[in-house]
Amino acid sequence: xxxxxxxxxxxxxxxxxxxxxxxxxxxxxxxxxxxxxxxxxxxxxxxxxxxxxxxxxxxxxxxxxxxxxxxxxxxxxxxxxxxxxxxxxxxxxxxxxxxxxxxxxxxxxxxxxxxxxxxxxxxxxxxxxxxxxxxxxxxxxxxxxxxxxxxxxxxxxxxxxxxxxxxxxxxxxxxxxxxxxxxxxxxxxxxxxxxxxxxxxxxxxxxxxxxxxxxxxxxxxxxxxxxxxxxxxxxxxxxxxxxxxxxxxxxxxxxxxxxxxxxxxxxxxxxxxxxxxxxxxxxxxxxxxxxxxxxxxxxxxxxxxxxxxxxxxxxxxxxxxxxxxxxxxxxxxxxxxxxxxxxxxxxxxxxxxxxxxxxxxxxxxxxxxxxxxxxxxxxxxxxxxxxxxxxxxxxxxxxxxxxxxxxxxxx
Numbered sequence: 001x002x003x004x005x006x007x008x009x010x011x012x013x014x015x016x017x018x019x020x021x022x023x024x025x026x027x028x029x030x031x032x033x034x035x036x037x038x039x040x041x042x043x044x045x046x047x048x049x050x051x052x053x054x055x056x057x058x059x060x061x062x063x064x065x066x067x068x069x070x071x072x073x074x075x076x077x078x079x080x081x082x083x084x085x086x087x088x089x090x091x092x093x094x095x096x097x098x099x100x101x102x103x104x105x106x107x108x109x110x111x112x113x114x115x116x117x118x119x120x121x122x123x124x125x126x127x128x129x130x131x132x133x134x135x136x137x138x139x140x141x142x143x144x145x146x147x148x149x150x151x152x153x154x155x156x157x158x159x160x161x162x163x164x165x166x167x168x169x170x171x172x173x174x175x176x177x178x179x180x181x182x183x184x185x186x187x188x189x190x191x192x193x194x195x196x197x198x199x200x201x202x203x204x205x206x207x208x209x210x211x212x213x214x215x216x217x218x219x220x221x222x223x224x225x226x227x228x229x230x231x232x233x234x235x236x237x238x239x240x241x242x243x244x245x246x247x248x249x250x251x252x253x254x255x256x257x258x259x260x261x262x263x264x265x266x267x268x269x270x271x272x273x274x275x276x277x278x279x280x281x282x283x284x285x286x287x288x289x290x291x292x293x294x295x296x297x298x299x300x301x302x303x304x305x306x307x308x309x310x311x312x313x314x315x316x317x318x319x320x321x322x323x324x325x326x327x328x329x330x331x332x333x334x335x336x337x338x339x340x341x342x343x344x345x346x347x348x349x350x351x352x353x354x355x356x357x358x359x360x361x362x363x364x365x366x367x368x369x370x371x372x373x374x375x376x377x378x379x380x381x382x383x384x385x386x387x388x389x390x391x392x393x394x395x396x397x398x399x400x401x402x403x404x405x406x407x408x409x410x411x
Contacts, residue, residue: 003031004156011160017168018049024135024161025052026060032150033137035115039068039078040125040133040165046070046082046104049133053115069103076105077122081134087123087154089146112138121146123154125162132165134158179203185244187216192225194290196409198387204355204402212239212281213353213402216247218255225290226254226261229351229406230283230305242278249276250285261285262301262323262338269303270332281328284308284351288343288408296343296410301336303328306357306364309350309371310343311379311386317372348379348386349408355401356394370394383409 010023018040025036035053039046048065055061070079077088092112112120117138125133135158137146146154189197199215212232219225228250232243249271254264265285272278286300286308300308300320304327308320322339343349357367374393378386387407 003027003153006031007157007160011164017165020164020168021161022050022052022062024157025050028052028135028137028157029054029060032153034140035117035138037111037136037138038125038133038161039082039136041082041131051111051115053138068107071102071104074102074104076102076108077120078108078134078136079104081122081124082131084124084131086134087121087151087158089151090120090122091145092117092120116140118142119145121151121154123151123158125158125165127159127162127166130166132162135161179240181240181244185214185240185247187218189217192217192219195225195288196383196411197406198383199404199406200387200391202355202391202403212243213355213404214243214247215351215404215406216250217406218251220255220287223290225288227286227288227349227351227406227408228283229353229404230281230303231353232278233280242276245276246272246278246281254285260301260338261287261299262336265301265303265325265328265336266332266334269328269334269336272328273332279329282354283328286351295345297340298343298349299338299340301325301338303336306352306354306368309352309375310341311348311350311375312344313346313380315376315379317376317379319368319372343410345410347410348375348383349410350375350390351406353402353404355403356391356405358401359396367394383407 006027007024010027011020013023014020021038025038028036029052035051037051038049040049044067046068048068050065051063053061053063077090081088115138118141119139120136122134122136124131125135135154137154183201186201189199197217201213214232215229217225217227230246232239232246250264250268253267253271257264257267259267265283272281281303282305283303284300284305286298289297301323303325310318310320320341323337325334325336357371358364359367371394374390378389381389387405391403391405
């Protein structure tokens, strides 16, 4: 019971299934065997994930793994288990000569020899009628074979390991699907060639942090351009789908009306609450007027989002904090203000999501200060350098949230 309790804790301690299986191998060696080997089936074939053994001083030691040969007709007990048998007990009193025609059998004999194995019990890691790998327990004493109760226990461990591996793979598939959905819904900026405009979406490094960060840029019938950025609450596939809904609604409302950004945002709030189950959204909606030979004008409104940043060539950096109102989803009758400013020649406008400036346990004011300092230092660099260097300098070792940025450079 203690072994099963520790095994469950090891397998449930994180979303990284392979690291959890490595911890499981150490638990097995601590309680039940002299060595434990875990092999998993993946896209690259059969891979030896870990080998953990207990030496003569009873200290645990981890040996390197790697890819294994896996001929379909191998006579190795491991191959039989992976083909659907199991559990299979192996007595190895005599290793014999290597079988050159059976590379997996030869590899297994070499493993048993290196570990001093006399008895091995191989059980499948199986889930939903699919074998995902195998768990091998090894003992060195010739008179200590695995009994029937231990075989039952091994089957239980194999089932728990298979469940953990299957859940992790399903979660990774969902995370990958959400990320690809986000990327597919982000706009193509090629049709805005007269603007020096660059954007970037960076997915979180933690698997759980795929969410609703989005940006958009499109031309209106009067040749002005709408820029938008926002964040839908949530960190999953649902958030990514809602992000796509919101972006399409914004496009339709902005294109079909002559409203200023504040009016568009108010209409978006009403439509969002009336026709969708999207709950809370932060966003900035801006319109850029680019008349030939005249100064460019920026009109914007802000629904609870981090303020746009304006970096001028002389190093002066402004946070555009005007036009701020509560987030979307709170009060559809709220009046939203549009604020305007002239964009100085050669200046850089930056829209971004909170993943760029927020760090766990840190006041957001420090992130904004850091952003202003780096933007000032990069204000005279080419726009691509400005964007890429800013992302690099603002990133920490563990990125906890998605980041979306849009950078515009005036002539």
